[in-house]
Amino acid sequence: MSKTLDSLDDFRFEAGVTPFSSFWIPCVTCVLYFTLTRVFKLLVSNRKPLRSPSLLFFYNGCLSFFSFILFIALGAVIFEKSKLYTPHELVCGSATHQDGRLQFIYWLNYLFKYVELLDTFLLVARKKPVTFLHEYHHAATLVLCWIQQREYSTVQWVPILLNLGVHVIMYYYFAMTALKREIWWKRYLTTIQIIQFIIDLFVCSYAYGVFILNGFDFDKCYGTELGAISGIVILFSYLALFVRFYVNTYKKKQVLEKKES
Template sequence: MKMLLLVNETDFQVQLSEFSFERRFDERGAIEWMQENWSKSFMFSALYAALVFGGQHHMKTRAKLNLRVPLVLWSLSLAVFSIIGAVRTGSYMFHILSSCGFKHSICDQSFYIGPVSKFWAYAFVLSKAPELGDTVFIVLRKQKLIFLHWYHHITVLLYSWYSYKDMVAGGGWFMTMNYSVHALMYSYYAARAAGLRVPRPFAVLITSAQIAQMGMGLTVSGLVYSWMQQGNCHSHLDNITWATLMYLSYLLLFSNFFYHTYVRCHAKTTKTD
């Protein structure tokens, strides 16, 4: 690895260690491609919805598939990807926080073009398309498909592509939090798919982390709006509005899921015992 210095538009220096593939990554080309093609996320979303609900109809009269090995490999691949992404973006965010403070970590746009983070920012938004494949296993295994699952997949894809093209403030927090939560979530899925017994508190921890992520997402969106008025936090009112609505809906849906899965269900079990 090679030690590099980045001087961003706010004249501070961040020293980070890059792998060669991260250093060679053309972030300007990536941003330009997304500016021209971000609307294709609507096509992916529409195709996803058609395949999901069409697939459910197709599977109604057919036996469910096992798919244990493919599911283990799929979940394990996404777990490894998310863990590495969380470590790399987390290292960049730590440098920003320790060097320039909390406000700068939210408002600075260097996350999209800085060492280390630039590659993983683009990898993050692109990964939201293949992540739609999660639902294929649910459909083919004839498991219950809840609204939260497919709604979350579609809206994250749309918002991620929509936001990356404008390099809006808050992206570093949004992406790093998502990488971190997914590192836990896909590791859990991989272990369960492999037949390992995972303690129930780990599942509770994951959903709690998701709820905390949504709360922090709302907080960051609110701060971006407030600091944008001062002219030093780049974003757009439309983006902040969509981010707020998205994170608020996630907060309500994940909280509802937590209550019905862990609180109400536990209360019923205790009462039965």
């Protein structure tokens, strides 16, 4: 797979040059996202809920499939590099980030975050509740992907790879539930997401720690302080919100079930 991406070796994400790379695009998109979801709620308030299993299956199936393609592509490039670089160099070395194939995959992953905003509108159309966690996660991830590319964060491949892997499973789950299939492992999906954020935070904190201990030297761990801080803060907020969701959804349910029994 990595060899098929060799023609992209010269690709570079350039702020203000690469499509969708300008500062105002993710910012305006987020404002429109929060505004239009509320307008859409008003527009459909007197309409019947959307019932289109085939549409939901197609949408979620496509996102699962394309997440899988990007996961395999990114994994293949990192596997190739793991034979040339140490784990430290993989998360801190400038040579890792300067690979055009990786930057192209990062950019495609970033573009998919715009498509994934449709999740919310489909929920609204189906008259399903839209939680703060749902809206915040979609908007923050869009901004986070843009920042990490702009700030040259070498370590970004770790959260991107894990996120793509989780999305393969998550959108497959949504595709199956659209067909009314019983999925017994929903609870474990949330657990996997929490583990994902713990790993992300550990690796990103390591990279930022190297950056600090070496006197904020850009060359010791490639990436800027803005990229490091924004990444760690947003990932920590995800972890806190998903743990809270897990406790409220599963732990409290277990307590109630025990009391009833």
